[in-house]
Amino acid sequence: MPDGFRSEVREADGSLDATARVLDAAGTDDERVVEAALRPRRLAEFPGQPRVRDQLGLVLEAARRRGSPPDHVLLSGPPGLGKTTLAMIVAAELERPIRVTSGPAIQHAGDLAAVLSSLDEGEVLFLDEIHRMSRSAEEMLYLAMEDFRVDVIVGKGPGATAIPLELPPFTVVGATTRAGLLPAPLRDRFGFTGHLDFYDVADLVTILRRSAGLLGVEADGAGVAEVAGRSRGTPRIANRLLRRVRDWAQVHGEGVVDARAARAALALFDVDEAGLDRLDRAVLEALCRRFGGGPVGLSTLAVAVGEEADTVETVAEPYLVREGYVLRTPRGRAATAAAWRHLGLAVPRETAQQEALPLEDSGPGRFAP
Numbered sequence: 576m577p578d579g580f581r582s583e584v585r586e587a588d589g590s591l592d593a594t595a596r597v598l599d600a601a602g603t604d605d606e607r608v609v610e611a612a613l614r615p616r617r618l619a620e621f622p623g624q625p626r627v628r629d630q631l632g633l634v635l636e637a638a639r640r641r642g643s644p645p646d647h648v649l650l651s652g653p654p655g656l657g658k659t660t661l662a663m664i665v666a667a668e669l670e671r672p673i674r675v676t677s678g679p680a681i682q683h684a685g686d687l688a689a690v691l692s693s694l695d696e697g698e699v700l701f702l703d704e705i706h707r708m709s710r711s712a713e714e715m716l717y718l719a720m721e722d723f724r725v726d727v728i729v730g731k732g733p734g735a736t737a738i739p740l741e742l743p744p745f746t747v748v749g750a751t752t753r754a755g756l757l758p759a760p761l762r763d764r765f766g767f768t769g770h771l772d773f774y775d776v777a778d779l780v781t782i783l784r785r786s787a788g789l790l791g792v793e794a795d796g797a798g799v800a801e802v803a804g805r806s807r808g809t810p811r812i813a814n815r816l817l818r819r820v821r822d823w824a825q826v827h828g829e830g831v832v833d834a835r836a837a838r839a840a841l842a843l844f845d846v847d848e849a850g851l852d853r854l855d856r857a858v859l860e861a862l863c864r865r866f867g868g869g870p871v872g873l874s875t876l877a878v879a880v881g882e883e884a885d886t887v888e889t890v891a892e893p894y895l896v897r898e899g900y901v902l903r904t905p906r907g908r909a910a911t912a913a914a915w916r917h918l919g920l921a922v923p924r925e926t927a928q929q930e931a932l933p934l935e936d937s938g939p940g941r942f943a944p
C-alpha cells in the first residue's frame with residue numbers, strides 16, 4: 576500500500592493500525608526506494624546535526640590523510656534522523672565500499688563470521704539496529720573490532736577448536752535507536768559516537784527544498800515552511816509529508832507545493848499545525864475533557880481512546896511528552912497547560928499554578944480549532 580494512505584488504515588475492530596500512520600518515524604519497506612533517492616551523498620550536502628557532522632568530518636579527514644581506516648563509528652538516535660544516510664556518507668567520504676546488514680539478521684556468531692571474513696581492506700560494515708544482535712555475535716564483534724581477528728570454532732563439544740582468522744582492517748558503523756541497550760564492552764569499542772537529535776524547522780526547510788528539487792516538484796517558501804513545522808523534527812516524516820502535499824497539488828492544485836496545498840493535504844491526512852495526528856489529539860482530548868487533566872493511568876487512558884495501552888505508550892506518548900503536552904507522573908499521565916491550549920480550552924487554575932503561569936495566560940491557545 577502506498578504510504579500516503581497509511582494514516583487511514585484501521586484494524587477490523589476499528590482501532591488505528593499503529594504501524595500505518597503518516598507521522599510514523601519508522602520507515603516502511605515501500606519507502607526504501609524513494610528514500611534512497613533522497614539521501615544526501617556527501618557530508619557537505621547533509622543539512623542539520625552540525626556537531627555530529629563536524630566531529631565526523633574531522634575523524635574521516637584525519638583517517639583519509641593517515642591513509643588508514645578511521646575508528647569505528649556508533650550513531651544513535653530516534654528513527655528517521657539520518658543514521659543510515661550518515662553510514663553511507665562515511666563510506667562515500669572514505670571512497671570505500673559499504674556492506675550493509677543488521678542486528679536481527681545476525682542471530683548466530685557464524686552469520687557474523689561469514690560477513691567479517693569476506694570484508695575487503697578498508698571496507699565499511701554498516702550494522703543497523705546493532706542492539707538487536709545475539710550475545711554470541713556481540714562477543715565475536717568485540718574481538719573483531721579490537722584485534723581484527725575472529726576465532727572460528729570448528730567441531731562441537733570437548734573436541735571443538737578455535738581457529739584464529741586474521742581480518743584486514745575495516746570500519747564498523749553501528750546504528751541504534753537504543754544506545755542504552757548496548758553492553759558497555761561493545762559501546763567502548765567505538766572510537767566515535769554521534770548522537771543525532773531532532774532537527775529544527777530551518778534545517779527541515781533546507782532538506783525539503785532539496786527533496787522537492789530531486790522529486791522534480793516546484794515548492795515555494797510558505798509551502799515548505801508549513802510542511803517543516805509539522806514534521807516532528809524528523810526528515811523521514813518531512814519527506815513523506817512533502818510527497819503527500821505534492822500529490823494534492825498535482826490532483827487539486829497547480830502542481831506547486833505552496834501553503835494552500837500544504838494546509839489542505841495535511842488536513843486531509845489529519846496532521847495539525849503542531850504535527851499532531853488524530854491519535855495524539857484523541858489522547859489530549861481524553862486527558863483534558865474526560866479526566867479533567869489527569870493524572871490518569873495509562874490503561875484507563877487507552878480504553879478512553881479505544882486503543883491498546885502499548886499503542887498509546889509507544890506511538891503517541893513519546894512526542895506528546897517531548898513537546899511538553901503530557902507529563903508522566905507516578906500517579907499517571909497529566910495534561911500540561913500546552914495541552915489545554917492546543918485544544919483551545921482554558922487552562923485550569925491548578926495546572927497554571929503548578930506550572931507557575933500567570934493566570935491571564937490561560938486563554939484559548941495558538942491552535943484553537
Ligand SMILES: Nc1ncnc2c1ncn2[C@@H]1O[C@H](COP(=O)(O)OP(=O)(O)OP(=O)(O)O)[C@@H](O)[C@H]1O
Nearest residue numbers: 610613614622654655656657658659660782810811
Ligand atoms: N540530514 C538529512 N538531510 C536530508 N535528508 C535526510 C537527512 N536525514 C535523513 N534524511 C532522509 O530521511 C530518510 C530517513 O533517513 P535514514 O534512513 O538515514 O534514517 P535512520 O536514522 O537510519 O532511520 P532508521 O532508524 O529507521 O533506520 C531518508 O530519506 C533520508 O534521505
